[in-house]
Amino acid sequence: MNTNPIIHTQPVVLRVEHLYKSFDGxxxxxxxxxxxxxxxxxxxxxxxxxxxxxxxxxxxGLIQPDEGYVNILGENILDMDVKALNRLRQSIGFSFQGSALYDSMSVRDNLTFALKRNLGIRDADQLEQMVRETLQAVGLEGAIDQMPSELSGGMRKRIGVARCLILKPKIMLYDEPTAGLDPVTSSEINELIVEVKQKYDTSAIIITHDIACAKATSDRIIYMEDGSCHLEGTFEELEHKNDPQLSTFFNYFKVH
Amino acid sequence: MKTAETIGSAPQKWQAFFIKIADIYRFIVRIFKETFSFPIEIEELLKQCYIQGNRTLWLVSFASLLAGVVFTKQSRPSLIEFGAESWLPSLVSLAIVRGLGPLITALICAGKLGSSMGAELSSMNVTEQIDAMEASGTNPFKYLVTTRVLAITLMLPVLVVYSNMVALMGSYIAVHFFSQTTFKLFFSQAFESITFLDIFSTLIKPILYGFAIGVVSTYAGYYSSRATVGVGKAANQAVVVSMVMVFVIEFITIQVLGTMR
Incomplete structure (x- = not known):
């Protein structure tokens, strides 16, 4: 991989090494x-x-790699049993591309589901307070009693993020956070991602094909091509990189 | 891991079949393991028991009542022909308790609950809700599969006992309509011929039916393909295979109980 000398003073919270995965050859x-x-x-x-x-x-750990090493917060997840992995997962928030809200539950129940189950919090007042605080952080306190089917795409994304934040994660993983959203809502989601980092002091991996999202949310970017990390750098560095594949990608963004 | 879903070509059908059997065996073993391990999802289990019982209650009531009436009306002329009309309550009660009640209830549950379990889990799979549960540190298998299988296994015997009672009531209404038999006489004759083995079979069969319907339906939903077409396929598989399983279990239990009589 072609890398730039970005100097990091902060400790590493997640390390992936020599990861391989194939499906049906x-x-x-x-x-x-x-x-x-x-x-x-x-x-x-x-x-x-x-x-x-x-x-x-x-x-x-939702997909088992064929080879490689994944270390999160000092623990190798590929060597872990299910119970230990589930404990570690409580420190990681995963915001799904389609939000993946539990559609048979209200927003309140979506947020309290993992709290009750993983942290064993049963006190109704405490749960209510935590839900309201988290919904306030994503700007959707009014949606507390709504069902997922009553929410817009952008609201569902925010609730998906809130469902992660309520567990106070150390690492956030966002899978295509702006996919399927209009430019204004996408921009609001980008702002939310940056706010989450500041308010909750999280580290995050943001998977996206949206250059506007990458520009607005990134401290550093890895450009993937054909299943491997092709280039690395800040947005400005990559924008001016003389690489044919990346240039095509960036030029297409400028045209559209 | 190779699963039955990944093998598509026709020459490998047998291999796919045996892989599927192995998959289902592992699935059942996991259900037992999760059932007896902590934490127990008691809240979800009770919720599922309520939903499954409530969802089928009216349909079971209606079908059982009609079955009781129709079976009595159909049997009466033949018994009159042989001068054995007084045996009608005994005949009807044996038929209901031994076969009709459990079978009607199981088929209704296979259709109504099997399809809903298959479709619900499958759509959760398609929309990544199962992945979301797993990613948040919850065991989705225990929460979604084990509770549903347990709930239907526990609720089906209850529904069968209820169905038997409603069918006998239907039968009494039909008998009373023709011969003005009293309630007390009808039921004392009906229960006279029922043995301990009949009660045992009317309780043990629905446990087996319930478990089979639960396993088949949750398996179809939990491991459905991640496409919209998978939802319909899972619901369809859940109903068809569950119904076939009900008849297979009925056949086996009749043979086993026959040797015990």
Missing amino acids: RQVLKDVNLLLHHSENLVILGRSGMGKSVLIKCII
């Missing part, structure tokens, strides 16, 4: 290596079908 991830530092927003940028979503699912 098709190699989706090829020797992926990356580091995520504390309080850093790392954007994984690339066209659709380049293995970005598979990478993020390998990181959280």
